[in-house]
Amino acid sequence: MNKNIRQKFIISAALMIAATATASAQGNGLAGITEATSMVSSYFEPATKLIYAIGAVIGLIGGVKVYSKFSSGDPDTSKTAGVQGCARRGSLANTSIARR
Numbered sequence: 001m002n003k004n005i006r007q008k009f010i011i012s013a014a015l016m017i018a019a020t021a022t023a024s025a026q027g028n029g030l031a032g033i034t035e036a037t038s039m040v041s042s043y044f045e046p047a048t049k050l051i052y053a054i055g056a057v058i059g060l061i062g063g064v065k066v067y068s069k070f071s072s073g074d075p076d077t078s079k080t081a082g083v084q085g086c087a088r089r090g091s092l093a094n095t096s097i098a099r100r
Contacts, residue, residue: 066077 062080065080069077069080
């Protein structure tokens with residue numbers, strides 16, 4: 001009977017150690033996730049400003065292209081405006097893929 005009690009004590013001690021280690025590991029993981037979330041959040045505002053700046057530069061370049069084309073006497077500026085030009089290029093690429 002004494003041997004049976006000793007085995008139960010050893011098993012329960014091992015389970016307690018395993019549970020403590022698991023709880024401690026979860027706390028470190030949670031701290032890591034919290035730190036990663038704060039790091040990503042801190043990059044959000046500068047990244048947004050960078051994307052706005054890139055969009056503004058691309059818009060200015062497109063506006064200058066359309067203005068120069070219209071000033072040269074060509075009333076059809078839709079070829080120079082980016083959205084339709086990209087759509088045309090995409091449709092041409094799709095037809096060339098379909099032919100293969």
